Amino acid sequence: MLAVRSCLTGCCHIDLSPRIAQSTVARGPRRGFRSSTRSNPTVENSPTPAEIAPLLDKFATYPARPVTLSTLLSLGQPLTPQSVLNSVKHVLSEVPRLFGQRVRALEGLPFIVGMNPFIAKTLVAHRKAFQLLATYPPVKSLGDNANFTEQLEILVQTHVNDIPIMAKGFQECSRYMSPQQVSDFLDSAIRNRIAVRLLAEQHIALSRDLQNPSSRTIDHIGVVHMKCSPRSMIKMCGSFVSDLCEATLGSSPEIVIDGDGDATFAYIPVHLEYILTEILKNSFRASVERHHKLYGPSTDHPIPPVVLTIASPNSSSPHPAVLSIRVRDQGGGVSPANIPHIFSYSFTTARSSDDADEIGGPYAMQHVGGSAAIDSSMRGASGTGGLFSEIVGRGVQTGMGTIAGLGYGLPMSRLYAMYFGGSLDFFSLDGWGSDVFVKLRCLDQAGDVHIDSS
Amino acid sequence: MTWLLSPAKPFMLAGSSRRILTNVLTTTRSVGRRGLSNAQHFYGNKQLELYAAKEAKPMTLRQLVFFGRSINEERVIISGNYVRTELPVRIAHRLRDLQALPYIVVTQEGMDKVYEMYLSAFDRFRRFPEIKTLEDNEVFCKFVRELLDEHSTVIPNLSLGLSLASPYLAPNRLDSFMRRMLVSRISRRVLAEHHIALSKDLQARRRGNGASSDHVGIIYTALNIRKSVEKCAAYLRSRAFDVDHDMPKGANTTAAWSEIIVDGHTETTFPYIPEHLEYIIFELLKNSLRATRLTHADARTLPPIQATISAGENMVAIRISDQGGGLLLPQIKSPSDLFSFSHLRNSTRMEHSRLGALRSVSSSTKGITATVKEQLGSMSQPTTRERPDRTAPYPRIGIGLPMSNIFATYFGGSLELVSMDGYGTDVYLRLPKLGTNLEGIEV
Numbered sequence A: 001m002l003a004v005r006s007c008l009t010g011c012c013h014i015d016l017s018p019r020i021a022q023s024t025v026a027r028g029p030r031r032g033f034r035s036s037t038r039s040n041p042t043v044e045n046s047p048t049p050a051e052i053a054p055l056l057d058k059f060a061t062y063p064a065r066p067v068t069l070s071t072l073l074s075l076g077q078p079l080t081p082q083s084v085l086n087s088v089k090h091v092l093s094e095v096p097r098l099f100g101q102r103v104r105a106l107e108g109l110p111f112i113v114g115m116n117p118f119i120a121k122t123l124v125a126h127r128k129a130f131q132l133l134a135t136y137p138p139v140k141s142l143g144d145n146a147n148f149t150e151q152l153e154i155l156v157q158t159h160v161n162d163i164p165i166m167a168k169g170f171q172e173c174s175r176y177m178s179p180q181q182v183s184d185f186l187d188s189a190i191r192n193r194i195a196v197r198l199l200a201e202q203h204i205a206l207s208r209d210l211q212n213p214s215s216r217t218i219d220h221i222g223v224v225h226m227k228c229s230p231r232s233m234i235k236m237c238g239s240f241v242s243d244l245c246e247a248t249l250g251s252s253p254e255i256v257i258d259g260d261g262d263a264t265f266a267y268i269p270v271h272l273e274y275i276l277t278e279i280l281k282n283s284f285r286a287s288v289e290r291h292h293k294l295y296g297p298s299t300d301h302p303i304p305p306v307v308l309t310i311a312s313p314n315s316s317s318p319h320p321a322v323l324s325i326r327v328r329d330q331g332g333g334v335s336p337a338n339i340p341h342i343f344s345y346s347f348t349t350a351r352s353s354d355d356a357d358e359i360g361g362p363y364a365m366q367h368v369g370g371s372a373a374i375d376s377s378m379r380g381a382s383g384t385g386g387l388f389s390e391i392v393g394r395g396v397q398t399g400m401g402t403i404a405g406l407g408y409g410l411p412m413s414r415l416y417a418m419y420f421g422g423s424l425d426f427f428s429l430d431g432w433g434s435d436v437f438v439k440l441r442c443l444d445q446a447g448d449v450h451i452d453s454s
Numbered sequence B: 001m002t003w004l005l006s007p008a009k010p011f012m013l014a015g016s017s018r019r020i021l022t023n024v025l026t027t028t029r030s031v032g033r034r035g036l037s038n039a040q041h042f043y044g045n046k047q048l049e050l051y052a053a054k055e056a057k058p059m060t061l062r063q064l065v066f067f068g069r070s071i072n073e074e075r076v077i078i079s080g081n082y083v084r085t086e087l088p089v090r091i092a093h094r095l096r097d098l099q100a101l102p103y104i105v106v107t108q109e110g111m112d113k114v115y116e117m118y119l120s121a122f123d124r125f126r127r128f129p130e131i132k133t134l135e136d137n138e139v140f141c142k143f144v145r146e147l148l149d150e151h152s153t154v155i156p157n158l159s160l161g162l163s164l165a166s167p168y169l170a171p172n173r174l175d176s177f178m179r180r181m182l183v184s185r186i187s188r189r190v191l192a193e194h195h196i197a198l199s200k201d202l203q204a205r206r207r208g209n210g211a212s213s214d215h216v217g218i219i220y221t222a223l224n225i226r227k228s229v230e231k232c233a234a235y236l237r238s239r240a241f242d243v244d245h246d247m248p249k250g251a252n253t254t255a256a257w258s259e260i261i262v263d264g265h266t267e268t269t270f271p272y273i274p275e276h277l278e279y280i281i282f283e284l285l286k287n288s289l290r291a292t293r294l295t296h297a298d299a300r301t302l303p304p305i306q307a308t309i310s311a312g313e314n315m316v317a318i319r320i321s322d323q324g325g326g327l328l329l330p331q332i333k334s335p336s337d338l339f340s341f342s343h344l345r346n347s348t349r350m351e352h353s354r355l356g357a358l359r360s361v362s363s364s365t366k367g368i369t370a371t372v373k374e375q376l377g378s379m380s381q382p383t384t385r386e387r388p389d390r391t392a393p394y395p396r397i398g399i400g401l402p403m404s405n406i407f408a409t410y411f412g413g414s415l416e417l418v419s420m421d422g423y424g425t426d427v428y429l430r431l432p433k434l435g436t437n438l439e440g441i442e443v
Helices: A003-008 A018-026 A049-061 A069-074 A081-107 A117-134 A142-158 A162-172 A179-211 A230-249 A269-295 A353-359 A361-378 A409-419 B017-029 B032-036 B039-043 B046-052 B061-069 B073-099 B111-127 B134-168 B171-206 B225-237 B274-295 B335-339 B352-363 B372-379 B400-410
Strands: A224-228 A255-259 A265-267 A306-311 A322-329 A423-429 A433-441 B219-224 B260-264 B269-272 B305-311 B315-321 B414-420 B424-432
Touching: A049 A081, A049 A117, A069 A081, A069 A179, A081 A117, A081 A142, A081 A179, A117 A142, A117 A162, A142 A179, A162 A179, A179 A409, A224 A269, A230 A255, A230 A269, A230 A306, A230 A322, A265 A269, A269 A306, A269 A322, A269 A409, A269 A433, A409 A423, A409 A433, A423 B315, A423 B414, A423 B424, A433 B414, B046 B073, B046 B111, B061 B073, B061 B171, B061 B219, B073 B111, B073 B134, B073 B171, B111 B134, B134 B171, B134 B352, B171 B400, B219 B225, B219 B274, B225 B260, B225 B274, B225 B305, B225 B315, B269 B274, B274 B305, B274 B315, B274 B372, B274 B400, B274 B424, B335 B400, B335 B414, B400 B414, B400 B424
Parallel strands: A255 A306, B260 B305
Antiparallel strands: A224 A265, A306 A322, A322 A433, A423 A433, B219 B269, B305 B315, B315 B424, B414 B424
16 A cells, blocks of 8 residues: 555555565475475574464454544544554554464464465564564654654565465465365455555554645545545556556557546545556456457557446435446457356466467456466566566566466455455456446445454 | 136036136135135145146257257147146146245235136146147147236236235245246246247148248247347337336426447347347336436436347347446345345335236236237327326336346346446346257256
């Protein structure tokens, strides 16, 4: 969520540097079983299980007191030194609890899976984070808070690529865990992480706003934009995806926006940005590839546009207010055989790259994704960066890998959409095109939603 | 029920059936409840149980089509006798299904009528003598045709009865019961209509007009979706703009209906039963047209409705997108509730206007068989001037979507609704090509 600012200002290159990850971690297995985790350089300053177990036990006994969204919003209304200090309290009670849950979940994985270097790395990082926060001295002044916020920012940065790293690990563990087990684990890990980042970044944003009132905009409460405009988000993500698509496929479709173009609603822009970017990547790639298939790569025939329709909720609505966005393309749709897989994490089923084209299309790639696509189109590029970089790591330099929306764009977008009670649904007209419906609850009316991992 | 008295059908009143039939007669003439709880009726259930114990003998669509490809006298007689012996078994199953419902449910208005109609149909069918000649078959076809027509009030009666019975039957149980009734009804009608169509084909061939090759029985081998959409669109758009008499005050009643734009794979043809496809499209377009009209009541030109056709390998799909404001009703929780017959899921079912419309349709002779044809018939009837009650020519009784859903899923297709609240609705209809996967499809 830090990415809001960084992306908007154009400096977005928080890359895990997968090459580093690979060089430090991936060597692990070759050393054989003798290499205990201790020999791993990233592991050295981390707490041992014995040190951390009592602390985990202690936190596990604390009753869950998830923060509601309205609490989170109220901290910024008005923003005062006291409200920032209250915000710290929430962060210091909830974030370590959430990290503790992840530690316990990772510790509960089968031993052989825990031995995977990527999974091991994740566990170590989580233990560190947990220990840091669980033993953090009380934050009593704004000065304390400045230090704490700095540490928190570093922590958030270090964990930016948790999911990709874990995903890589599970990909390698496909023999030891069923797709369903992996999928369930990742779902809850991602939800947990959305909660952690929301709490942390809300606090970071509030602290920053308090310190630097000139940077505040009236429509923001921390990371929540009270008048988020889907149209301008679409334009921003669309121009990014257009560039990416031009750079990798040579052409790109137009975007048409219709419906209620002037609608605004309260939402977290970075969530919407992630969702829209992933959907647009799929639609753009499908549209261009379909068009090439039908008319050849050099044709004057225009690529059919991707049409985004915005519907704002009716004020008299008896149901929770929901803003809907429909993304409609003529990219050929998805065959019924692939429909069941479009929300699966790519790496849960291994496939060879050869049949990737046959079963075809970017939506199917959600399923085949991962290694297959890397092997065929990204060899020599920046390794797994494209696959594993999340929104913050998006970059044209990752080329094909990024436009292909490899691996988990749709499943993860759906988790984001569902986090506050929204939805993401996919409908295909096989041989013609696809519709994606994103429905998001207006957050000013979603105060009851718990910031939690469930 | 006048046919029961007709001496022209002696086979019905023969032998031991007289008791049951007399019973039914009394029932229909006097107060229904008394007849149904009659002890005679209770002890007269033996024949029914005998048939209900038999298994239905489903036909795959492939068998039906292949059997019909080279129709001759012998085959028509085999087909007739299959229908003659199969239908009473299936009707008996449905009667047992009705008998197993809570007493309070079947004694609701409408349900008792359905029960009686089924019971008498069962009795007449099982007494129909074996078909040995083409002449026998002609009589049989006429008999079946009449029966199909008489049963046209079944759907509104069932729908009325179940709306009223909703408090006594959990929504899931209610909907699965209704589904069994309607699916069985479609199957029986497919079998019966197919047989009648085959008999006609044979007649035509004998007269020297070779049976047309565009269909086998009631299955059309190359049904053009665009043409079906355009046909329905033309009919629907030719109606008076205020056809439902529900325009808000001051609204523009002289505007024109929305354009219906067809795009996608517009030349797609596929093998299907036209009545089924057209019923669904007709209902969906009717809903879209109406929603758009009501949402944009003061607009000069209404936003268009887009129908996109796509042909996949084994399925065809039709997407209908309108700008009618979506499906957000306080009465329903999710769009799929609109497929339910339970008023607990869709409380619009208990509105007076709707119950009233169901009552009048249920007691009319014409009833509703869920076809486009009958709706066209009623549309061409005189309009409001001659209708002092100001009811719309085709009353809104709330069976369009539930029936469409049943028709769509009948051969393994699907119907999905997506609401863009505040903007419009997208409907996705998927139907299997009835030529490629005939084996698995049983009727």
